[in-house]
Amino acid sequence: MSDQFKKRALVVEDEVLVGMLVEEMLRELGYEIAALSTHLDEALRLARAEAFDFAVLDINLNGRQSFPVADILRGRGLPFLFATGYGTRILSRPYLDVPVLQKPFSLDELRRALARLDLVH
Amino acid sequence: MAAELDDGTLLNSILEGIGQPFYAVDRDWRFYLYNADAERHFGRPASEMLGRVLWDVFSFDINHERGRILRDAMARREIVKGETLSMVGRYVSYCMFPLGDGLGVVFRDVTDRRQAEALRDRAEEALRKRSTELEAVLETIPTAVWFTYDRDVQTLVGNRRAAELVHMPPGPSATLTAPPDKRPPFRFYRQGKEMPGDTLPLQRAAHGEEVKDELVELRLADGSRRTLLMRASPLRDPSGEVQGAVCAAADVTERLRYEDHLKLLLNELNHRVKNTLSIVQSIATLTLKGADSGAREDFEQRLLTLSAVHNLLTDENWDGALLRDVVRASLKALPDGRIAIEGEELRLRPKSAVTLSMALHELATNAVKYGALSTEQGRVAVRWRVSGERFLMSWRESGGPRVAPPERTGFGTRMIRHGLAAELRGTVEIDYRPEGVVCTVDAPLKTIHDESARA
Numbered sequence: 001m002s003d004q005f006k007k008r009a010l011v012v013e014d015e016v017l018v019g020m021l022v023e024e025m026l027r028e029l030g031y032e033i034a035a036l037s038t039h040l041d042e043a044l045r046l047a048r049a050e051a052f053d054f055a056v057l058d059i060n061l062n063g064r065q066s067f068p069v070a071d072i073l074r075g076r077g078l079p080f081l082f083a084t085g086y087g088t089r090i091l092s093r094p095y096l097d098v099p100v101l102q103k104p105f106s107l108d109e110l111r112r113a114l115a116r117l118d119l120v121h
Numbered sequence: 122m123a124a125e126l127d128d129g130t131l132l133n134s135i136l137e138g139i140g141q142p143f144y145a146v147d148r149d150w151r152f153y154l155y156n157a158d159a160e161r162h163f164g165r166p167a168s169e170m171l172g173r174v175l176w177d178v179f180s181f182d183i184n185h186e187r188g189r190i191l192r193d194a195m196a197r198r199e200i201v202k203g204e205t206l207s208m209v210g211r212y213v214s215y216c217m218f219p220l221g222d223g224l225g226v227v228f229r230d231v232t233d234r235r236q237a238e239a240l241r242d243r244a245e246e247a248l249r250k251r252s253t254e255l256e257a258v259l260e261t262i263p264t265a266v267w268f269t270y271d272r273d274v275q276t277l278v279g280n281r282r283a284a285e286l287v288h289m290p291p292g293p294s295a296t297l298t299a300p301p302d303k304r305p306p307f308r309f310y311r312q313g314k315e316m317p318g319d320t321l322p323l324q325r326a327a328h329g330e331e332v333k334d335e336l337v338e339l340r341l342a343d344g345s346r347r348t349l350l351m352r353a354s355p356l357r358d359p360s361g362e363v364q365g366a367v368c369a370a371a372d373v374t375e376r377l378r379y380e381d382h383l384k385l386l387l388n389e390l391n392h393r394v395k396n397t398l399s400i401v402q403s404i405a406t407l408t409l410k411g412a413d414s415g416a417r418e419d420f421e422q423r424l425l426t427l428s429a430v431h432n433l434l435t436d437e438n439w440d441g442a443l444l445r446d447v448v449r450a451s452l453k454a455l456p457d458g459r460i461a462i463e464g465e466e467l468r469l470r471p472k473s474a475v476t477l478s479m480a481l482h483e484l485a486t487n488a489v490k491y492g493a494l495s496t497e498q499g500r501v502a503v504r505w506r507v508s509g510e511r512f513l514m515s516w517r518e519s520g521g522p523r524v525a526p527p528e529r530t531g532f533g534t535r536m537i538r539h540g541l542a543a544e545l546r547g548t549v550e551i552d553y554r555p556e557g558v559v560c561t562v563d564a565p566l567k568t569i570h571d572e573s574a575r576a
Contacts, residue, residue: 015396015399015400017400017404018403020403085396102428103396104398106421
């Protein structure tokens with residue numbers, strides 16, 4: 001598939017090295033990276049303005065939760081999934097149906113989670 | 122009078138009719154009256170006593186208290202009353218009085234009464250001591266205690282801690298089932314809802330219920346809240362009829378807060394460990410990019426296995442983990458329906474859980490690459506049991522391709538043969554049978570078993 005049809009991902013992850021791994025995995029699965037953000041305020045701005053097709057959100061960003069980013073994505077109708085080291089109990093009501101990846105996760109687990117978002121490429 | 126005294130019938134009637142031992146001695150201490158009750162008391166018939174000198178009969182007593190009392194009464198010539206030990210070792214209440222120029226003695230055996238009194242005194246003393254102890258305990262323990270002797274539970278009495286807890290003066294007070302205008306200004310809540318008065322532990326116990334360890338929230342008029350662990354029991358009379366109730370409450374607010382804090386810390390620590398594992402995964406993946414993809418995959422799977430068993434242990438606050446859960450977590454990437462897991466419930470120490478998990482992962486990887494799970498039909502059975510003080514486990518592959526021993530020893534083999542054996546202090550053997558790999562573990566139960574196992 002040619003590059004111009006590749007789906008673009010926003011990666012929000014406060015641990016740079018983990019963010020780089022997610023980017024690498026996404027590329028391996030045939031996606032393109034729109035942006036990698038490590039801070040909530042920047043992630044909020046990107047979520048509102050950047051052009052991308054889906055997002056992978058770390059829940060805890062330097063002690064702040066990324067749910068406001070998720071709210072914006074919901075508003076724009078963009079699919080997303082959470083990646084967290086906290087377990088699923090951290091999820092609150094409006095997000096119970098969002099796929100959650102437990103860190104660390106394998107390429108295969110990421111592939112399966114993305115499949116749940118109906119991302120065809 | 123003299124004429125009447127001469128009347129033997131009258132005298133006899135009086136002597137026998139008074140119903141108490143009686144005797145009289147003349148001025149020379151010779152017995153001249155001695156009734157049937159005296160015969161019974163002293164165990165000597167009148168025929169043996171009359172005409173004899175008292176001190177000859179009771180020679181032993183002459184220098185004792187009773188001898189002194191007798192001589193004193195004879196000398197003083199007036200009525201003397203008191204209690205003493207009689208000549209036959211019984212307690213008597215006596216009355217001695219001048220009779221002619223001799224002495225009349227009437228007495229009553231009070232030994233039984235005195236023994237009963239002594240028993241009662243001892244019982245009262247024991248009761249007093251016990252109740253002092255109980256009172257001291259009630260005032261000292263850091264537990265609130267309330268009593269009621271009122272079946273409708275309109276009033277109660279609490280100990281000092283109870284008074285402190287509800288910010289009320291000590292002593293009797295009205296309850297939450299008292300008429301509305303008398304009720305105290307605090308309330309009890311459960312799961313955010315105010316508890317009606319008749320559902321409170323003390324009230325329920327007063328209706329015969331044993332209330333065990335209920336968590337209840339106390340809300341005071343000033344807005345403060347405490348979490349109480351409560352118990353209550355009915356107080357019954359000897360016939361079993363409920364007379365009232367007692368309720369004890371421990372303030373566990375701080376303990377729960379502390380437990381929450383610990384949970385939070387453990388959760389945070391677990392999050393950081395997982396984050397670190399993710400970083401290690403990232404470094405390895407990015408470092409090995411473009412290099413041997415098999416090595417990268419092996420490394421990643423090992424790391425993820427470690428992470429999975431880590432999650433399992435975190436869920437149990439690092440107390441240990443169930444062997445069945447460890448086996449399932451280690452084999453979760455394997456195809457469904459081809460793995461049989463069978464064994465009794467057993468808790469593993471955290472370290473045993475980690476090592477066993479890693480070893481099982483290696484066995485599984487090997488089975489997928491070269492063994493039973495490399496074909497469509499192959500199967501694996503994982504079984505364990507406890508035999509006396511030994512833990513026995515087996516991994517048995519079947520239905521796969523013909524097996525040949527590996528040519529070189531890799532990480533997996535080392536992990537299983539040496540790592541697992543060293544951790545469990547037992548023997549681990551891998552047998553590359555042509556029909557399927559068999560791995561057996563034989564280890565002392567106590568090295569793998571979680572001693573603090575909860576039932």
